[in-house]
């Protein structure tokens with residue numbers, strides 16, 4: 001059950017969605033001017049959050065044949081000012097090498113911040129690995145997706161026909177790796193295949209369910225312009241009990257050269273002291289909010305007063321949790337703030353924001369079984385503009401088994417992968433040497449999703465039995 005209360009109604013007696021908090025904040029400011037210092041006028045996020053772009057290339061031209069120039073470290077630093085970024089990860093191409101000039105970039109991966117960095121603005125070299133099956137292709141090709149590897153000590157080019165060896169190599173160095181380009185996955189509302197990719201493109205992350213289930217992938221990233229299909233994929237994997245971090249980035253200059261930070265990731269660093277390592281660990285821990293509207297807006301999600309994205313709340317029994325969402329913006333805008341529970345919108349509020357005048361709304365959500373909450377700010381035409389990472393709510397220490405059908409979806413996904421990459425399958429040619437090794441991973445992940453589907457059905461049955469007892 002959901003109950004909603006807007007702060008506008010409770011403090012100012014105004015009905016309807018619009019929030020008029022400015023008088024209240026001005027009144028407070030006379031008593032406590034430090035409230036204004038908590039949030040910089042140039043940044044919508046609180047002081048322990050740091051905005052960055054974890055997927056930037058310095059080649060100008062996105063690997064096209066006319067590419068001749070690369071940004072210098074100093075130019076990269078200067079470009080961070082456009083969106084007032086705290087961090088950029090400059091990714092060398094350790095895959096097929098289309099992002100020129102890889103031979104100059106790979107030696108820049110040292111594990112240290114670039115010398116041009118300042119305490120407020122970190123420029124740091126890391127890597128992207130991919131061998132596209134179609135599009136800009138070279139003789140080596142693979143279908144698994146593009147991998148972002150953060151926190152490397154050194155880089156090298158190597159080929160594999162599936163993604164696991166890259167994750168293993170990254171882990172050996174203490175690095176954190178995840179899948180890019182989630183936005184290229186198909187929307188689930190096109191029947192069939194209902195979201196399961198059945199054709200190849202340059203970049204779609206076809207092995208994301210496999211490596212997320214097997215625990216090697218730490219985050220999922222939407223980039224270039226992003227899309228809501230990336231969020232559908234994120235919701236489904238959360239519903240099966242996995243907790244990948246959520247990131248957004250530009251893939252500059254493959255985003256038609258728009259400034260980096262046009263899509264960005266806010267990361268919470270609990271002690272408020274920015275380092276590159278803490279920033280990337282925050283992504284892996286899910287302490288993020290993503291924006292497709294540059295450094296202009298932020299969603300502050302708090303559950304039971306203090307829990308923020310990446311946190312877990314443990315409940316001894318079924319009970320309600322309190323949610324507070326604050327949409328802050330440096331620019332005037334009208335939009336809808338939505339609360340997402342296990343992938344479904346359960347409460348929303350339309351409102352207008354302006355600098356210093358956020359939209360605030362509060363809701364109460366009953367948790368009858370373990371699940372998750374996230375907030376998103378939707379635009380009429382362009383889908384989510386900001387989206388928080390999930391807060392997890394664990395009831396009676398049970399794992400999140402929110403959807404048997406989502407677990408079944410991934411079983412079907414992996415079945416497609418196995419049949420298409422088998423000898424004679426339409427993608428069979430991509431496995432000339434690593435088929436058996438890849439199929440061992442696919443089958444292991446499928447077994448995990450089969451167990452999760454069974455547990456989800458059992459949880460649903462026991463819930464409905466409890467409901468019948470309660471209704472008597």
Ligand SMILES: [Zn+2]
Pocket residue numbers: 128130146180181203
């Ligand atoms: Zn890529």
Ligand SMILES: [Zn+2]
Pocket residue numbers: 055057091128251254
């Ligand atoms: Zn890229």
